[in-house]
Amino acid sequence: MDRFEVLSVFFGHKTAASVVAAHSHPYWQLEIVTHGGLRCAFAGDGFALEAGDMLLVPPECEHGFVYDKPGVSWITIRFERAEDGESRWGGVIRGRPFTDRLVSSFKIAIPGSADKPYEKAFVGGFLDALLHYIRSDEFRQPADSPGALLGQITDMVLARGGRAVTVSELAEELSYTRSHLSKKFRAIAGESLKAYIDRLRVQKAEELLKYREDSISEIAADLGFGDLFSFSRFVKKHTGASPRELKGK
Known part of the structure; x- marks a missing residue:
């Protein structure tokens, strides 16, 4: 099991267009789109994210966001992760039945910020399950395979x-x-x-x-x-x- 230190959990919502300029930071970030859509820049490429999609950003990896559609909502999880010798994969995680269920359980258990120790433990378990999914054969296969x-x-x-x-x-x-x-x-x-x-x-x-x-x-x-x-x-x-x-x- 990976070891995590959850730094912050933020539930965001935009009612007007805005831009978060490209930047980087020394910790991991997971961006989960829960409603609407947005555009992101990651490692020199551009992607469109819709509800259910996620972006996993490793430390020091440049990324930015464009909120050009009104009504977009998302969850941002910032965390540190003990190095385990595996590659630092980062990128887009498209929504699938498993991730949809995972995010649904997250929103039920963590309706706002995660401040209490047991809430942070839950977020750590959520991240661990997600990383296990990323390492699975199912994740590596195209959605139409x-x-x-x-x-x-x-x-x-x-x-x-x-x-x-x-x-x-x-x-x-x-x-x-x-x-x-x-x-x-x-x-x-x-x-x-x-x-x-x-x-x-x-x-x-x-x-x-x-x-x-x-x-x-x-x-x-x-x-x-x-x-x-x-x-x-x-x-x-x-x-x-x-x-x-x-x-x-």
Whole structure:
């Protein structure tokens, strides 16, 4: 885990156009756009940032901002980070389902500045999760790559917490037809999308059966099964064991 010292957290908002001239400083900065859009200069290049996008700025790296659209809001986190021997990556982090959830949790836990020790600890955990994401294969893949699509689908299924989601529902959310998404997924993953959804659901079912103290009936209800028989049949089909056997392990 990276070690962080959170220096400041600032929630900003602009109602009129303004410019922050190019500058640098000896600490890290993370800029998170939460509403509207802005333009930034970073390491000699220019980028447009929209809501959900972030800019990670390493120490002494020149950067600036142009707020030319009214109503833009953002969060600025300034921090120091213990050197870990890895490269000092900085740049644009485009919004994706994981980062959207991460920022949503941040805004709930830290509605303003982070002054208390436990608030700073939360911000440090947020930064650590974000840096782990930056190091992941998912982050390195372009948004329109096959791997990114697989990541999107995985996120959407996992977000249901083990409850059912149909191929048609996923296709609608991703702006595909059902048949096109099914064919595209099979080409990427080598299995049907329905089988993949079921596999993720049964993994969640196994987790709940092994580590939750609720009854099997309560777990079945939480996962959206109408009755215990259909839940038992689903689990047995995919694991070879009954819910009772899994709960007893």
